[in-house]
Amino acid sequence: MMTKGTMSKKTLKTLIEKGSIVTPGGVIEQGDVLIEGERIVAVGTDLRKTIEKHDEVTFISAEDKIVLPGGVDAHTHLDMPLEDFSSADDFKTGTIAAALGGTTSIVDYAEIGPSSMQEGFSTWMEKAHGRAVIDYGFHMTVKRCDPQILREMSQMVNQGVTSFKVFTAYPGRMMLSDENILRVMKRAAELNALVVVHAEDGELIEELINRKKRAKSLDPIDHALTRPSAGECRAVRRIVEMAEIAGARVVIAHISALQAADVVREAKKKGVKVYGETCPQYLWLEQNRLKAPGIQGAAFICSPPLRDITHLNALWEGLANGWIDILSTDHCPFNIKGQKDLGVLSNGGFDFTKVPGGLPGVQTRFLLAYAGGVLAERFDLVRLAEITATIPAKVFGLAPRKGALTPGADADIIILNPGETTSFDAVDLSSNLDYSPYEGMRMEGLVETVFSRGECIVSDARFIGEAGRGKFIPRHIDKGAEDNRVNN
Numbered sequence: 001m002m003t004k005g006t007m008s009k010k011t012l013k014t015l016i017e018k019g020s021i022v023t024p025g026g027v028i029e030q031g032d033v034l035i036e037g038e039r040i041v042a043v044g045t046d047l048r049k050t051i052e053k054h055d056e057v058t059f060i061s062a063e064d065k066i067v068l069p070g071g072v073d074a075h076t077h078l079d080m081p082l083e084d085f086s087s088a089d090d091f092k093t094g095t096i097a098a099a100l101g102g103t104t105s106i107v108d109y110a111e112i113g114p115s116s117m118q119e120g121f122s123t124w125m126e127k128a129h130g131r132a133v134i135d136y137g138f139h140m141t142v143k144r145c146d147p148q149i150l151r152e153m154s155q156m157v158n159q160g161v162t163s164f165k166v167f168t169a170y171p172g173r174m175m176l177s178d179e180n181i182l183r184v185m186k187r188a189a190e191l192n193a194l195v196v197v198h199a200e201d202g203e204l205i206e207e208l209i210n211r212k213k214r215a216k217s218l219d220p221i222d223h224a225l226t227r228p229s230a231g232e233c234r235a236v237r238r239i240v241e242m243a244e245i246a247g248a249r250v251v252i253a254h255i256s257a258l259q260a261a262d263v264v265r266e267a268k269k270k271g272v273k274v275y276g277e278t279c280p281q282y283l284w285l286e287q288n289r290l291k292a293p294g295i296q297g298a299a300f301i302c303s304p305p306l307r308d309i310t311h312l313n314a315l316w317e318g319l320a321n322g323w324i325d326i327l328s329t330d331h332c333p334f335n336i337k338g339q340k341d342l343g344v345l346s347n348g349g350f351d352f353t354k355v356p357g358g359l360p361g362v363q364t365r366f367l368l369a370y371a372g373g374v375l376a377e378r379f380d381l382v383r384l385a386e387i388t389a390t391i392p393a394k395v396f397g398l399a400p401r402k403g404a405l406t407p408g409a410d411a412d413i414i415i416l417n418p419g420e421t422t423s424f425d426a427v428d429l430s431s432n433l434d435y436s437p438y439e440g441m442r443m444e445g446l447v448e449t450v451f452s453r454g455e456c457i458v459s460d461a462r463f464i465g466e467a468g469r470g471k472f473i474p475r476h477i478d479k480g481a482e483d484n485r486v487n488n
């Protein structure tokens with residue numbers, strides 16, 4: 001019979017052994033990660049020695065495999081309402097897709113409710129509750145600005161919603177005036193909170209759209225032509241100037257243009273607290289995809305739009321050299337049928353203004369970064385972990401629990417098998433979506449195993465977790481997380 005004493009000594013442990021362990025300090029070859037309960041307790045070599053005979057241990061071989069921190073995707077739109085419908089993935093389908101792609105935390109965009117921010121926050125908490133399979137946090141989108149909203153920002157921060165998004169685009173819907181953006185920035189600076197900005201020049205875009213309407217030229221490619229890279233750059237420059245005036249920490253969301261990345265680089269050198277975010281679609285997909293007729297082109301409509309190869313190369317360079325810090329997805333999927341096809345007119349023509357903008361990406365981020373970054377020798381495995389996990393966790397206040405393989409952190413871990421490949425065809429992806437922007441692509445590598453807080457939720461590349469197991473993670477304020485370094 002077991003005594004109470006021996007029972008309490010018995011601990012459930014998992015030992016991941018003999019892999020290439022990607023830590024913030026470098027890659028440990030033939031290394032191990034020891035998990036106890038929900039946490040990582042040791043990272044090193046020969047950890048089998050530390051196992052005591054009464055421990056109950058699951059051994060997982062990572063031989064010839066790469067062990068990385070679970071991904072932090074700081075930009076998703078799950079179950080996001082847009083006019084009569086919502087984005088195609090809810091918190092269950094979207095987070096299962098994320099987990100299969102090696103992401104173990106998301107920060108989704110909640111929106112202000114009709115009467116208050118608090119109401120919006122509650123609505124998004126309900127959307128995630130019982131559905132999310134990985135951990136999650138929320139940003140708050142500030143689409144109107146008044147004294148109540150500014151007051152409520154501190155209430156949000158106290159509940160772990162520590163970043164606020166403003167738009168310089170979509171006049172009449174999301175856009176704030178510069179005056180109001182400055183107010184939000186000042187308030188955020190007082191609270192040490194972050195401001196995330198969708199930076200495109202909304203007024204300029206409206207004028208270009210009106211011109212296209214008059215010319216009856218509204219094909220998918222025209223959407224991109226109304227949102228030029230120079231306009232994005234102009235908005236980013238304004239935001240950086242305002243951030244400097246307000247003393248606020250800002251993240252430029254989804255940078256797609258090389259001139260915008262240049263502005264961020266120069267601002268960082270001047271000491272402005274600005275971080276750059278980009279997304280895989282801006283690194284992998286060229287603007288000519290939008291030249292396909294009708295719905296085939298419409299499948300690629302997103303804002304900012306896809307750009308040409310010069311921009312793609314510059315963004316890879318930015319990720320490698322540190323003026324772009326964060327790789328998120330802006331996962332905002334809409335089906336072709338019933339959503340993207342709203343642009344098809346009864347006379348056979350097309351109207352891009354009727355098409356919901358957004359691309360999926362929550363499942364494909366990690367392998368796209370691995371292929372284009374590590375395999376293409378643009379950066380190493382440590383930088384891959386930084387842009388997909390470590391830096392977003394620090395900047396958005398999830399560290400040290402999330403984002404790195406270090407003792408004490410949550411055991412959010414992915415095991416990558418570099419010897420296998422993964423199909424990115426719609427039929428092989430888990431998203432609730434009828435197309436894939438990466439159709440026909442087979443990527444190097446397979447996300448074979450995923451742990452979330454010590455629980456194996458992906459095994460043999462299949463999801464085995466339970467809906468609702470994900471937890472809301474209140475994010476903290478960390479004004480010391482100044483990780484916006486530039487290498488050259």
Ligand SMILES: [Zn+2]
Nearest residue numbers: 075077330332
């Ligand atoms: Zn977005």
